[in-house]
Amino acid sequence: METVSALNVDLSKGFPGRIRVEARFQLPLEPPSVLILFGPSGSGKTTVLRCLAGLEWPDRGVIQFGRETWLDVRAGIHRPPQKRQVGYMFQDYALFPTQSVEGNIAFGLGDLSLAERKQRVAEVLPLVQLQGLGDARPEQLSGGQQQRVALARAIARRPRLLLLDEPLSALDAPTRDRLRGELRYLLTHLGIPSLVVTHDWGEALAIGDRMAVISEGKILQFGTPQEIFNRPRDAEVARIVGMETAIQGRIVDSSGGLVTVDVSGARLFALVAEGMAGDVFVCIRAEDVVLEKGGTGASSARNRLIGTVRTVTATGALVKVEVDCGFPLSAIVTRSAVEDLDLVPGMPIAASMKAGAVHLVPRGRAVADVADPSVFGARDGLQGRGI
């Protein structure tokens, strides 16, 4: 067996008049996982991705992919993008207007024979549900279809690393939600280590195994998405991710427009979202949580949980209260509310929130609306080094 192989990145890249991007992280390549680069626009996420693809030359640093050195500025090593065998997907896809869908997908397969090329295209088209559209021109396709062509083109060469720059951001919200599930399914089944740039917390939770929060060119926190959402290192990270509670749950019932989610024994109600079943991430914004003492519980809020106050932390004019109600839940209330309720650690408290404030992000095996899994029979082939 090979020793632990990993992608090691330590780079620094400055632009005149703009922030300096400095990134240092490690991503194990075995088993393949998905790393989310999360941050506001202009934070330098895309620059990191471009450096990995070889499209940008860092001023200093090293990029080590397993045993291969892709970049070592001091040693003068700079492997060109052609020699890195990565799949790069541009934010607005950058499809070749002179080529058909098939031509786009086969563009990088010039070193294969015609028969192999045709076979590879035939293999990839169903993975992204574009059967029958091979002859179409990119501009004849919808946004969602263009996104799939871009993804198909990126994976057709059997890359060793997938780099996706905001893969879903150019789509409208319903399409985005639908394709998010497909993307996760594809990424887990292709078995290619991937880096995905996004500023969408739903995307991060849905497809990420690890996550790096980037702001102003610096990585502020690195961990699993769940860790970062639930335990942001500081107020800055919390502000960037904008979602204080993200906890695993399971949909147990669905009726009357509401779904019931089991979260460590507690029952939560959320609004029905299309095609959702099984394991989900339950996400609750701290400002959507209402705290009350005792009371009758008669409220329009569908969710009412009894718990214990764990911590009370002042952050400026607001106070963050951590409540243990079978699972950790964050609430943000005003200072005067803390005084009125006499909030102190250890006291019992009721936390409530509307069903609409409980956001669900699917994350499990059961995904409606994906291609027939049997097509992934080609999976082992796709995993091979190929080319």
Next chain:
Amino acid sequence: MNWVAVGLTLKLATLTAVILVMIGLPVAYWLSFSKWRWKFLVESVVALPLVLPPTVLGFYILVAMGPQSPVGRLYTSLVGHPLPFTFEGLLFASILYSLPFAVQPFASAFEQVDRRLIEAAWTLGVSRLGTFFKLVLPLSIAGVVTGFVLSFAHTLGEFGVVLMVGGNIEGETRTVSIDIYDHVQALDYGAAAQTAFLLLAISYAVLLLVYAVNRKVWRAYPQEPRGL
């Protein structure tokens, strides 16, 4: 009508345009893609024939090709006769004289190509040369046709440079414009009018082609930007 002169002119213009495509494409590629901060120096040199009087340009070319210059001596020793007042000398001068008419349309077409498309091709493992032929050239085809046709048309009508470098040798360097000049000198306005009209017709046809290509009358491929 002096058909020898017409044939010679068409041959000169075609050869000039073909060679300019071969020389102009790499020069234009370098001009559009290089990040060298002093590249404007080269850009200005390429554009010089646009502003220089043809006689000045012709004079320098003549001196450069002459027996006094190393280039001229080298050519004479290799080929056996000097370059000036031959078809090859005329061709050489025409290439220099029409250089901006090829390079500038090429370069501006290359500049229109979305850099991300090129980067996408590179990440797909396609070499720079492969990317040029598979992607950049098809996307810039209108500019390439324009450059070819403009340098062809420009060579058709050149006069000053021909006079300086080529002289007026029937079947070797006497082009249509020189022929017209001769007729006028000889007060043979009828013959001059015929030849002049032919040149006007060819030039107009050629420019029609350029504008039609650029207005995408014949679509080689759809090229509208996607509304994203």
